[in-house]
Amino acid sequence: MSTTGSEGTEQRVLLLLATARDNALTRDLLHRHNIQSHTCASAPALIAELSRGCAAVLVCEETMTPPGALGQLAQAVENQPNWSDLPVLMFTGGAPDSTVVGDAVAMLHNVTLLERPLRAAALLSAVRSALRARGRQYEIRGHLAVTERARAAEVEAMQRKDEFLAMLAHELRNPLAPINNALHLLAMDDSDPARRTQLREMMSRQVHHMVRLVDDLLEASRLSRGMITLHTGTIDLRDALAAAAELARPQIEAGSCRLALDLPDHPLPVEADPVRIAQVFGNLLNNAAKYGCNGGHVEVAARTRGDAVIVTVSDDGQGIAEDVLPRVFELFTQGEQGYDGAREGLGIGLALVRSLVELHGGTVDAHSDGPGTGARFTVTLPLARDQPVQAVPPTRRTAASADARGDLRVLVVDDNLDAAASLGLLVESLGLRPRIAHDGRQALAEARAFHPQLVLLDIGMPGMDGYEVARRLLADSDGTPPVLAAVTGWNQPRDRRRAREAGFSHHFAKPADVEAIADLIQSLRPAPGHVAGQAQPADPRLALAPR
DSSP: OOOOOOHHTTOOEEEOOHHHHHHHHHHHHHTTTTOOOEEEESSHHHHHHTTTTOOOEEEEGGGGGGHHHHHOOOOOOSSSSTTOOOOOOEEEEEOTTTTHHHHHHHHHHHEEEEEOOOOOOHHHHHHHHHHHHHHHHHHHHHHHHHHHHHHHHHHHHHHHHHHHHHHHHHHHHHHHHHHHHHHHHHHHOOOHHHHHHHHHHHHHHHHHHHHHHHHHEEEEEEHTTTOOOOHHHHHHEEHHHHHHHHHHHHHHHHOOOOEEOOOSSSSSSEEHHHHHHHHHHHHHHHHHHHSSSSOOEEEEEEETTTTEEEEEEESSSOOOOTTTTGGTSTTTOOOOOOTTTOOOSSSOOOHHHHHHHHHTEEEEEEEESSTSEEEEEEEEEBBOSOOOBOOOOOOOOOOOOOOOOOOOOOEOOOOOOOHHHHHHHHHHTTOOOOOOSSSSSHHHHHHHHOOSEEEESSSOOOOSHHHHHHHHHHHOOOOOOOOEEEEOOOOOOHHHHHHHHTHHHHHHHEEEEEHHHHHHHHHSOOOSSSSOOOOOOOGGSSOOOOO
C-alpha cells in the first residue's frame, strides 16, 4: 500500500457493499456525520483505491464471496508497510458456519464483524473506532519517518566526519612533509647561507599554513557552539573590502589571478565588526583564488540598493556543481577536486562566511552555472544611517625594531622543552638573556632569584598549571609585579577570561605570533634615560581581550 497519498484519500472509508443502494445509503450516513467515504464497484476497484490510501474498509459478506475477492483483499492488506494495520469492517448475515466469515477472520487479521440488522449508531461507533485506530497508526508512521530521517542524518554526519578526518590528516601531512625534508637537509649540511634562507622561508610558509588550519578548526568549534561574538561600530565597507583584498593578496598572487575592485566613490556605512567583516570577504577572495583559473580574474564589486549594500565576489574558475551548490555553506563541504587533483582547506571558510554575515543581519548567496563557468557570491548587508564612520584597523602589523634600549629580565616557562628553548632563542635574538623554567616550582624558584619583569608563561603544565603559577608570582612580588603573558594552546574565550582573572595582561595562542611577542618585549624595554629594569607600559593594542 502506498504511503504517499494525500491527507484526503488517507481519511477515506472505502465501501464495497452488496448493492448500489446499500453503498449510497451508507455513504450518505457517513457524509452526514463528516466521515469521508468512497464507493467501489468491485473487488479489483477496491484494491486499486486502497493503494491510493484509506483509513478503513467496509465490505459485506456477499461481496467477498466471488472467487478470489477475499484473497485479493488479504494480499493487499499483507502488502502494507510495517506500521499499517488496516481496519476492515464486514457486514455478516450471522450464519455461524459461514466459510467467508471464517476465512476473513483468519486472513484479514484486523477485522470487525458487524452482524445485520445493525443500527446506524452502532455502525457509526464501529467506523469511528476504526478511524481512531488508523489515526494512531498514522502517528506511528510519522514517528518512524522522523526516526528514519534522524538515522539517515546520523549516518551522513558520521560519513562526513570520517571524510573530514581523512581530509584533515591529508592537509596536515602536506605541510609536514616539506618541513621534515627541510630539517633533514639542514641536519646534513647547513653551511650554504642561500640554501638555509630558502629552507627557512619554506618552513615558515608551511607553518603559517598549519596555523591557518588550526585557526579554522577553532573557528568551526566556536561556530558550532554559537560562541562567536561581534564588536561592532559603523565602518566604511570600502575600507573592509580593501583590508580583505590585502589579506587575500598572497593567495591571489600565488594563483596568478588578477584582482579588480569596483567600489563606489561614496562611503558605504555599515554596522559591523571590522575584523570579522574583513574575514568574510577575505574568505570569499581566498575561495575565489583557490578555485579560480590559473591566471584568471577575480572581481569584487559593491553597490547600494535601497537600504542595503550588495557586494559580489566573482571568479571565472572551476564553478560549482549543481549537487554541491545547495550545501556550499555547510561545514566541511567541498566541491570536486580540480583537474590537478588538488583540494586544500577543510571546508570551513564558507560556513564561517554565512554565520558571520547572518550575525551582521545580512544574507549571502552562491550562484554558478556549473563546472567550468566560475562562481559568484553575493553578500547583502543593511546600510547604517546617520552614524559616524570608524576607521578599519590595518590588517598587518610591523614588529618594532630590535634596538638595544636597555636590559629587560625575561622568564620563559614551558614544560615542552623545544617550545621553551625556541622561545628563549627568540628573546635572545632581541639582545636579552632570558631564564628558562620547565615547571611551576622551577618557575617560582627562578622568579625569586631573578625578579623577572616579563614572564612568558605556558598554561597547560602538569602539577602546577600556569594560572596557579601566575597567582603565586603576583603574590610573591615585593615590588613592581612582573608583566604576565600567556603563551598557550588554550585559547577559547573562557581560557582568556581565566587568564585575566589569574593576572595575565597578554594572551598569545600557540604557535604564537612572533612579531607580536617581539613588539611586547620592545614595548617593555626601558628607553634611554630610564633606570634599567623598570618596566614601561605595554602597548595597549596587545592587551588581553576576548577574541
